[in-house]
Amino acid sequence: REALATGSSIGDLVVTLVDAVSVLGVDGECRGRAVWQVLNRSRTHLTVRLPVGIELWEARVAGVDVRPRQGASPGTVVLPVTPQRPGESTQAITLTWRERLDPTRTISPGLPQFSELRIMQGLWRVVPPPGHVLTHHGGTLQPVEAVVAESSRAQSVIDELKRLRGLGDLDDVGLKRLNEQLVTLDLQLSDNLVSLQQADGKDQQSTTQQQYNRQVISDVTGNRADLQQELKRIDGVRVARGERRNRLGLDNARQTWSKEAATAETLAPAATYAARPAVTVASRPPVVLAADATLGAGLPPPGQRRDDQRTLLGLDLLGDPGTGGLALRAQSNDLRMELSMRRSGGEPWPWVAALASALVLAGGLWFSRRR
Secondary structure (H helix, E strand, O other): OHHHHHOOOOOOOEEEEEEEEEEEOOOOEEEEEEEEEEEOOOOOEEEEEOOOOOEEEEEEEOOEEOOOEEOOOOOEEEEEOOOOOOOOOOEEEEEEEEEEOOOOOOEOOOOOEEOOOEEOOEEEEEEOOOOEEEEEEEOOOEEOOHHHHHHHHHHHHHHHHHHHHOOOOOOHHHHHHHHHHHHHHHHHHHHHHHHHHHHHOOOOOOHHHHHHHHHHHHHHHHHHHHHHHHHHHHHHHHHHHHHHHHHHOOOOOOOOOOOOOOOOOOOOOOOOOOOOOOOOOOOOOOOOOOOOOOOOOOOOOOOOOOHHHHHHOHHHHHOOOOOOOEEEEEOOOOOOOEEEEEEOOOOOHHHHHHHHHHHHHHHHHHHHHHO
16 A cells, blocks of 8 residues: 555556456346456557456447457456546546346356456455345455445555655646546545445444444545645646746747847747638538438447447436445455345255145045045
8 A cells, every 4th residue: 555655666557456246147247347446558459358258338548438358368448548648537437238147156256367467355245036045155355344334545645645746746747637627536435424424324234343444434524625725736736837928938939039138128028829720611401310320330420329239328227225235355466256146135055845744644634634
């Protein structure tokens, strides 16, 4: 965590947090979505290995849909990504997929794996169908309370904030990016704070857990205050730099150089840009398409799919997973688990045995009366 906060020895191609959620169906269908927070300063493409049985439905990089292409090896795809620039935070890579599991046996939901990336921490929430419960049997992922998982998310944002604050002196463009990233982190911390405060009011938590939760809430509140101060500092630096550029006339379209020292009266005014010539735009009538017109080969672009194709969008694939389920956490590059699913009323075999015994007893009484 110390290396992540300073950014000095964390290196490149690192995933600071993997946050996954899988929704199970009664028939064994498993729909999953995961977000990888990636530190990437050098790669323009990343290779993803898909475990056997996983069907990739959607890929997003920084919130934008991307089109993966087939990799060189079977079962791999390649995602186009953009290397980070100075002042930018981790890049969010979101994948949505589905697979088929056997609910009558021990299940192990799959997770796409990035070949070049190293994972520092992973969170995974598995949501069973209504009326069912999950039992953990093994794996690198271990069950944790929901508030602990939320605390880990908040701590990940705090570590990223510390890393951004330690970037040092940036140019004007880098400061603008840093300001935008800090505003985004402030919104994330606000969401984490609301979730933690809601969890802190629950009575089923132990005293130790409540103390830990309050400590995390205090850390989030303090870091939000530091973030606001950092935003004010960045605004002050940008204003001071802009005033200095105006005094020196660096933004002027025409520069006048003299051997004598320039004074405030001899400096050229800041607004010396010539007026742009007017461009005449011809009016064109709208073109009416034929009733049977199509977009040609391929699927329609995202957001313009027909109603029967809405399931191709990641949000519609999972729906709202809610707040329940089994939360798991691990600090490993290999995230896996072994679970079993059963009805919340208990195992059905005792009831089946009792029913069979009742039928045998009823049959015996019936035969005895016939005699």
